[in-house]
Amino acid sequence: xxxxxxxxxxxxxxxxxxxxxxxxxxxxxxxxxxxxxxxxxxxxxxxxxxxxxxxxxxxxxxxxxxxxxxxxxxxxxxxxxxxxxxxxxxxxxxxxxxxxxxxxxxxxxxxxxxxxxxxxxxxxxxxxxxxxxxxxxxxxxxxxxxxxxxxxxxxxxxxxxxxxxxxxxxxxxxxxxxxxxxxxxxxxxxxxxxxxxxxxxxxxxxxxxxxxxxxxxxxxxxxxxxxxxxxxxxxxxxxxxxxxxxxxxxxxxxxxxxxxxxxxxxxxxxxxxxxxxxxxxxxxxxxxxxxxxxxxxxxxxxxxxxxxxxxxxxxxxxxxxxxxxxxxxxxxxxxxxxxxxxxxxxxxxxxxxxxxxxxxxxxxxxxxxxxxxxxxxxxxxxxxxxxxxxxxxxxxxxxxxxxxxxxxxxxxxxxxxxxxxxxxxxxxxxxxxxxxxxxxxxxxxxxxxxxxxxxxxxxxxxxxxxxxxxxxxxxxxxxxxxxxxxxxxxxxxxxxxxxxxxxxxxxxxxxxxxxxxxxxxxxxxxxxxxxxxxxxxxxxxxxxxxxxxxxxxxxxxxxxxxxxxxxxxxxxxxxxxxxxxxxxxxxxxxxxxxxxxxxxxx
Numbered sequence: 001x002x003x004x005x006x007x008x009x010x011x012x013x014x015x016x017x018x019x020x021x022x023x024x025x026x027x028x029x030x031x032x033x034x035x036x037x038x039x040x041x042x043x044x045x046x047x048x049x050x051x052x053x054x055x056x057x058x059x060x061x062x063x064x065x066x067x068x069x070x071x072x073x074x075x076x077x078x079x080x081x082x083x084x085x086x087x088x089x090x091x092x093x094x095x096x097x098x099x100x101x102x103x104x105x106x107x108x109x110x111x112x113x114x115x116x117x118x119x120x121x122x123x124x125x126x127x128x129x130x131x132x133x134x135x136x137x138x139x140x141x142x143x144x145x146x147x148x149x150x151x152x153x154x155x156x157x158x159x160x161x162x163x164x165x166x167x168x169x170x171x172x173x174x175x176x177x178x179x180x181x182x183x184x185x186x187x188x189x190x191x192x193x194x195x196x197x198x199x200x201x202x203x204x205x206x207x208x209x210x211x212x213x214x215x216x217x218x219x220x221x222x223x224x225x226x227x228x229x230x231x232x233x234x235x236x237x238x239x240x241x242x243x244x245x246x247x248x249x250x251x252x253x254x255x256x257x258x259x260x261x262x263x264x265x266x267x268x269x270x271x272x273x274x275x276x277x278x279x280x281x282x283x284x285x286x287x288x289x290x291x292x293x294x295x296x297x298x299x300x301x302x303x304x305x306x307x308x309x310x311x312x313x314x315x316x317x318x319x320x321x322x323x324x325x326x327x328x329x330x331x332x333x334x335x336x337x338x339x340x341x342x343x344x345x346x347x348x349x350x351x352x353x354x355x356x357x358x359x360x361x362x363x364x365x366x367x368x369x370x371x372x373x374x375x376x377x378x379x380x381x382x383x384x385x386x387x388x389x390x391x392x393x394x395x396x397x398x399x400x401x402x403x404x405x406x407x408x409x410x411x412x413x414x415x416x417x418x419x420x421x422x423x424x425x426x427x428x429x430x431x432x433x434x435x436x437x438x439x440x441x442x443x444x445x446x447x448x449x450x451x452x453x454x455x456x457x458x459x460x461x462x463x464x465x466x467x468x469x470x471x472x473x474x475x476x477x478x479x480x481x482x483x484x485x486x487x488x489x490x491x492x493x494x495x496x497x498x499x500x501x502x503x504x505x506x507x508x509x510x511x512x513x514x515x516x517x518x519x520x521x522x523x524x525x526x527x528x529x530x531x532x533x534x535x536x537x538x539x540x541x542x543x544x545x546x547x548x549x550x551x552x553x554x555x556x557x558x559x560x561x562x563x564x565x566x567x568x569x570x571x572x573x574x575x576x577x578x579x580x581x582x583x584x585x586x587x588x589x590x591x592x593x594x595x596x597x598x599x600x601x602x
Contacts, residue, residue, distance in 0.1 A: 003043075003060055003061065003062060003063055004043055006062070006063055007036075007039045007040065007043065007063055008040075010035045010036045010039055010063075010065055011035055011036060011065075011067060012034050012035070012036045012037070013034070013035055014031075014032065014033050014034070014035070014067070014068055014069070014070060014071050014073070014074050015031070015032060015035045015065050015067040015068050015074055015077075016029060016030065016031050016032075016066045016074055016077045016078050016081060017029070017030050017031075017032065017035055017038070017039050017063060017064070017065045017066075018063065018064045018065070018081065018085075019056070019060045019062075019063050019087075020060070020061055020062040020063070020064070021059050021060070021061055022059075022061040024062075026081075026085040026087050027056070027059060027060070027087050027088050027089055028056060028060075028087050028088075028089045028090055028291075029078055029081045029082050029085065029087050029090055030078065031071075031074040031075055031077070031078040031300075031325070032074065033071055033074075033325075035067070039063065039065075042056075042057050042060075043057065050291075050292045052290065052291040052292060053291045053292055055291075056089045056291050070328060071325040071326055072325060072326070072327040072328060074325070075300055075303070075304045075325045075327075076304055076307070076308075078301075078304065079301070079304035079305060079308060080308075088290065089290045089291050090290065091287050091288065091289055091290070091293060091297075091298060091301050092287065092288040092290065100114050100115065100116050100128060100130050100133050100136045101114070101115055101116070101118060101126045101127060101128035101130070101136075102114060102115075102126070102127045102128055102130070102140070102201060103115045103124050103125070103126050103127075104124065104125045104127070104194060104201075105122075105123075105124050106122055106123020106124050106125070107155065107156070108156065108157050108158060108187070109150060109156045109157075109180045109190055110194050111149070111150060111151070111152075112140065112143055112194075112197060113140070113151075114133070114136050114137065114140060125198065127198075127201035127202065128281070130281065139200075139201070142237075143197055144176065145237070146234060146237055146238070147193040147196075147197065148175070148176060148177055148178045149178075149193065150171070150177050150180055150181070151171060151176075151177065152169060152171070152181075154166060154181065156180060156181050158187060161180075161181065161182065161183055164182075166181035166182060167181075167182075168181060168182050168184075172184065178190075196208050201280075202275065202280075204275070208238060209235055209238050212231045212232075212234050212235035212238070213231075213235055215227075215231045216228045216231035216232050216235065219231060253274050253339065253340070253343070254274060254275055254314055254316070255274045255314050255316040255317065255318050255333075255340070255343070256271065256272070256273050256274070256306075256313050256314045256317045256318070257270075257271065257272040257273075257274065257317075257318045257319075257343050257344060257346075257347045258270075258271055258299060258302060258303060258306070258317065258318070258319050258320075258347065259319075259320055259344060259347035259348040259351045260295065260298060260299060260302065260320065260351060261348065261352050261355050262295065262298075262510060262513075263355060263377065263510065263513045263514055264373070264376070264377030264380060264381070264513060264514065264515065265288065265289045265373075265376070265377070265380075266286065266287065266288055266289070266373075267286070267287040267289070267295075267298050268284070268285075268286050268287075268351050268352075268354050268355035268358065269284065269285045269286075269287065269298075269299075269302045269351055270282070270283070270284050270347045270348070270351040270354060271283040271284075271285070271302070271306045271310075271347075272343065272346070272347050272350075273310065273314070274314075274343065281310060282350070283306060283309065283310070284350065284351070284354040285302060285305065285306075286354070286358055287301065287302070294324065295321060296321065296322060296323050296324040297323075297324050299321065299323040300323040300324050300325050303317075303323055303325075303327075313327065313330050314330075315329065315330060315331060316330075316331050316333055317330055317331070317332050317333065318333050318334075318335060318340050318343060318344050319332050319333070319334060319344075320334065320344060320348070321334065322334070359514065371413050371414045371415070372387075373514070374414050374514045374515070374518055375388060375389060375413070375414060377513060377514055377515040378460075378515040378518055378519070380515075381507075381509050381513065381515040381516075382460070382487065382489065382498070382507075382515075384459065384460065384487055386459055387459070388458075388459045388460035388487075389413050390410070390411075390412055390456070390458040390460075391410070391411045391458055391459070391460045391461075391462060391518075391522055392408055392409070392411075392445075392458045392460075392461050392462070393408070393409050393411075393461070393462040393463075393522040393523055393525070393526040394406060394407070394408050394438060394441060394442060394445075394462075394463055394473065395407050395464040395523070395527050395529075395530040396434045396437050396438060396464075396465075396469075396530070397527075397530040397531055397533070404425075404429065404437055405423065405424060405425055405426060405530060405533050406423075406424040406426065406437060406438070406440075406441040407421070407422070407423055407424070407526050407527075407529040407533060408421065408422040408423075408424070408441070408445055408526070409421050409522065409525045409526045409529050410458075411518075411521075411522050411525075414518055416525060421529060422445065423529075423533045424440075424441045424444065424445075426440060426441070427440070428440050434465065434468070434469060435469060435471075435472040436472065438463065438465070438469045438472050438473050438476075439472035439473065439475055440476075442461075442472075442473045442476040443476040443479065443480065446476070446477065446480050446482060450480065450482075457482070457485055457486055458486055459486060459487065460486065460487050460488075460489070461477075461486055461487070461488040461489075462488075462489055462490075462491055462519060462522055462523060462526075463488065463489070463490045463491070464490075464493075464526055464527060465490055465491075465492070466490055466492045466499060467490065467499055470488065470489070470490035470499055470501060471501070473488055473490075474488060474501045488501065491519055491520075491523050492506070493523075496508075496509075496511065496516065496520065498519070547561065547562075547568065547571075549594070550587075550590055550591055550594045551590065552586075552587050552590060553587070553591075557583060557587075560582065560583075561582070561583070561591075564582060568595070571591065571595065572592075572595035572596065576588050576589065579591055579592065
């Protein structure tokens with residue numbers, strides 16, 4: 001039985017499907033509301049599939065399925081199978097580290113410590129995991145200051161304390177432990193501390209603060225001011241800790257928040273768990289899509305991975321868009337205003353920061369792979385057939401038509417190639433005509449390149465400007481017969497929209513993508529290079545008009561005067577006798593006469 005015949009028999013039920021290659025290895029695992037309909041979408045005419053999916057389908061030698069009761073079960077089973085088989089074409093999770101937990105032991109006098117191993121069956125309670133070990137450590141430091149718990153590993157029991165079995169250690173003498181081993185604190189009081197710690201770790205810190213406030217007011221009413229002050233100090237320390245360690249919303253919200261930032265074939269996600277309005281857990285994850293995936297599918301993968309790490313989801317889950325699964329007992333919310341929108345925006349900010357950090361880290365550790373990835377994303381964004389390893393960008397510069405110039409900057413493999421930069425003085429265009437100027441410089445650049453190095457043509461030409469500049473650049477390339485050999489696009493500054501020849505609608509590339517950042521970097525570099533050239537040319541022409549127009553002053557005399565005085569204004573202000581000692585009395589008289597009459601130069 002062929003694969004097509006086999007999948008035709010798949011049931012119309014929720015479940016998980018697996019594709020195998022000719023060697024019997026699992027190469028893809030997917031979930032579906034309807035197995036029959038979902039799998040059939042892969043076996044359609046090849047032109048209806050993208051390149052990566054066509055490659056996947058060409059390698060499928062067998063297919064199997066597993067039926068489950070609900071979409072949520074399918075999501076969890078898919079996540080488990082991906083971890084088990086690590087299929088080549090599935091979304092690749094870029095985070096596999098073990099996260100720390102805070103453990104409260106099940107001993108008679110419990111200990112509180114950080115661990116990366118969760119051992120069930122001993123009566124221990126685990127809180128977490130924490131994506132930041134620094135956050136977990138700060139919680140432990142706070143508990144140590146607030147409650148002075150024991151840190152030793154002795155198996156302390158009430159019977160042992162009565163028999164005087166334990167000897168106090170240095171921690172007691174330093175004031176960092178109350179000494180439960182020698183009766184310094186009662187079992188009831190110690191248990192009350194552990195109960196408060198568990199409530200704080202469960203996200204109920206606000207309730208603990210309110211409890212302290214109640215005890216403080218109660219102690220004050222019975223005139224027990226020492227106890228009232230003690231409760232006030234504990235309340236203040238707890239409030240201070242929460243003010244610096246977590247962000248709280250104005251309402252007592254219990255929810256999970258997910259956000260995703262997409263960058264070509266990658267995605268960067270952030271998860272936050274909110275309890276009582278406070279963020280008690282947070283996680284960043286990266287995803288690599290080896291075939292084209294819907295954003296809703298990536299979000300579902302993120303949710304499944306988070307549920308595996310952090311346990312069951314909250315009853316409300318705040319998302320930027322709906323996942324492609326529904327989970328019983330969970331309400332997905334897309335907020336449009338208020339505190340929930342603020343939480344979603346905060347999560348998205350964290351995702352963008354994680355994206356920035358990962359890209360910067362990759363640039364340092366593996367720059368070649370990073371460049372390849374950026375070029376691939378740019379190629380896909382612009383719909384090019386080959387990687388744009390050689391990119392050139394043109395920019396015009398003039399002020400009210402004076403000293404019109406243009407610049408051409410060259411990037412190779414995503415980095416500037418400054419030895420290939422070119423400057424142009426506009427020769428055939430009169431006045432401020434950016435369109436005609438662009439046509440002139442593009443024609444001059446590629447006429448010469450065709451004559452001297454025809455094999456070094458760029459794959460991509462970027463024009464700094466809108467439809468007008470792009471159209472005239474296209475005319476120049478058409479006259480040279482190059483329109484089939486390279487791609488040309490315009491990059492408009494106002495909305496950062498990419499304009500293509502013959503397309504009435506601009507192309508908007510994701511503002512967070514590396515593809516757009518490369519285009520912006522090239523455009524900004526062309527602008528900087530052109531402005532610098534224009535500024536230098538204006539300065540040179542200014543000096544030339546001021547001194548060279550005086551009869552008897554040539555280039556060498558001009559240089560001697562400028563080196564001696566530093567500027568034309570100082571030459572004009574210099575005494576005629578001083579000028580005479582440098583260039584002679586006749587020429588000194590001419591200089592004074594000429595410059596004193598030109599008020600604009602002083």
